[in-house]
Amino acid sequence: MQFHQHTLPNGLQVIAELNPSVHSVAAGFFVRTGARDETGGVSGVSHFLEHMAFKGDDRISADDVNRIFDEVGANYNASTGEEVTMYYAAVLPEYLDTTMELLSVLMQPSLGQQDFDMEKNVILEEIGMYDDHPSFTAYDTIMATHFADHPLGQSILGTKQSIEALTSEQMQTYHADRYKAGNMTLVVAGNTDFDSLLALVEKHCGSIPEGQCKRELPEAVPKPTIRLVTKESSVQQHVMQMGAAPKGTDELRYAAELLSVVVGDDSGSRLFWELVDPGHVDAAEVGYNEYDGAGTWMSYLGCQPDRVEENIAVMSRVFEEVNANGILREELEQAKNKVASRIVLRGERPMGRLSSLGGNWVYRKEYKSVADDLKTVRALSLSDIDALLKQYPIRMSTTVGVGPREQLDLG
């Protein structure tokens, strides 16, 4: 396993973790842009642009992009979040040249009017699809509420209205602003050698325009809020809650990840034993999410509408018990074992390594091997958990409900 790093003259950063014993190689562009970077009434443009990237350029059409990726048998996709838009493909090593060429086309698409008009329909369909997912509605609403007046509150999908109003000129402006080489990292994991990789990168990515991008990192100041989205036809009530947790650059984030496993993993956690195992809810979990300059505890609960108050009370009691007394040594050890095995299993595939490598680099400019991650997990102690809880107790300030309930009495 070898780590390499290089910066092209245009500012594009290239990082690679190479491993000759795997069968495939995965490559991905991590562009440091997303919903939080959308200003001036272009809500949803980052995600819409991610779709438009696959429409190609003057030389390689949309049909070509789809056809050639399929010809090389690529496992490829893209995703958009609040802070990062990523484009990736996993292929057999012999197809890396073609794959790098296509990925670089995705970074500089034509954004033609006809494609824009057609793809707008697909985006509107996607908005419709997520409308039928109560848990997504809850997520979109809680981000908007917890991060009200903060860039992180901006919707990834946008709304039907914002997408309908969006013009291709606005998208071109956004693209020119955000898709600069200095705002991107190319991440490669798997079976190739660095010299030939660099040759490919220089051949295909040298033309990406140089430049850096700014991002404001205002402090989030959530106000305690309960918000309900009433869906009469919904059978279950879906409740999400959110509270402040360590920022993406905070060393406490490791302890936060481990604590979320102890308290809110989907099995064997405190919430599992209190709520899921007895059959009171269909799911009760808590997770830790890290952002640029912010962090959240986020919980989810799904249950019968008339049982929300009692289940939320149990959840809050579990959180307060942990906040007051911490966790047991054996719980910590169990969580470490769980997390360590997940790291090993995920790390066996180049695709599994890609997101971890890219995330660490984009957020912190650091490289962490699987061995480094395991070492970090093993070294965490109860005093780290205590330090975390002192600064960031699991205490939820924002609540969102989606379902038949018109009001909640959470005391």
Added chain:
Amino acid sequence: MVDSPDSNQPWGSIGPFWLVARTGGVESDLLFLQHFRPRVVFKQSLLHPKEKMSNQKFESFSLPSGLQVVVQSMSGVESAAVTLMIPAGSVLDQPGKSGTAAILSEMFPRGAGDLSARELSAAMDNLGLQRSVSGGVGYITLSAATTADRISEAIPLIASIITAPHLDQEQFGPSRELVQQALSALEDEPRQRLGQFLRRCSYSAPWGNPAEGELADIPDITLQDVQQHYTSSICPNNAVIGVAGNVNAAELQDTVASAFEGWSPKEVAVPDTGGVEASPKHVEHDSAQTHIGLAWETVPYRHERYFEAWAAVSLLSGGMSSRLFTEVREKRGLCYAISASINTQKEQARVFGYAGTTNERAQETLDVMVAEIRRLHEGITDDELQRCKARAKSTLIMQQESTMSRSGSLARDTLHLGRVLGLQEIRSRIDSLTVDQVRDFALEFAPDSMVLVTIGPDALDTSCLSTAAPAV
């Protein structure tokens, strides 16, 4: 009559559920909106270049009880995975008791042997064992994975879950409650409900039974029903264990043999076959989209022409350049999610097609989908087929990096085919596919009639379904 993998009954399906499940929960992928890509469903039907096959090594053995064990030693990985499949899924739910297998699956890890539910959970967590027990239509499947150095400690725990579960009153109430909660949550997911209806309108009962159960039946299911399901159908003689990873088959043999010692074979009754639900069917639902499901008959995995069937469906929905994606989404912008894939049981199979679209565009979406299915045999090019082959090849090779997907394939192959398909054999069968073969298959198996299920505010005009299938 004793059921075995070679009997004439279709047991369950291969591969993941055809609709991407997205149940409620704090999922990390909720933070990213996936740019939709149709899923590769048939991991079995793929090929592998010769030069990379040197490290592929299978060993199989049977215990005296009839339990079959298949092991693949994989180099270059640190983990090991186990998949245990038992043909005891919801097809064996008694009439009016739909959900018994689901409750049993929920109860399995709730205490076994000397360990209480919590002790068992802690023991597995301490081994870093990622695991799940899922009740499917044909099979109850236990999957587990951890680092290879711990697998010999994990196997006795896995065995005790299956051979010595407590199945007591204390755990029954919460388990039944949880299954009921999961079914209620499903009511809020129209796309998943569609899959249930489509299955019921495609297969005769009980082969169309929902794996998750029926909300209305759950209150009538008793602990005795669950125990009866366990006693009558959980047995080693029809079950298979696949193990893949950094393991030594010879060492593993003793571990498995002693862990499953005392699990006795028995005869399993074959359920009576009932009727199929009528279609076209529309289910009214207050949803933003209309969810469209289509189904038609094809050949199952064990059929000699399966690879032709696979290729035909790949042309329709095998990648971003496939016909449905191109015609419905790329050219017309009618939907975001569209797919078609084979759902195979042991002796019968269907192609399931799906599209989700806003209500005003639903009619056109249906019409275009049906037209594409009807013209599947037309104009197949060699390039088109080559792309399907290339995708198959790379997926198969990447599967060699995942111990979990390998152990699943070992178990499924053994149950469906009575053996594991060697990669060389898969490769040559895929390589030898020709345009003529695939076209002939598409013509011969062109659906005379299709099952249609829609969920949404309004029913659609179904006259497009009555156009004649092409003449052979």
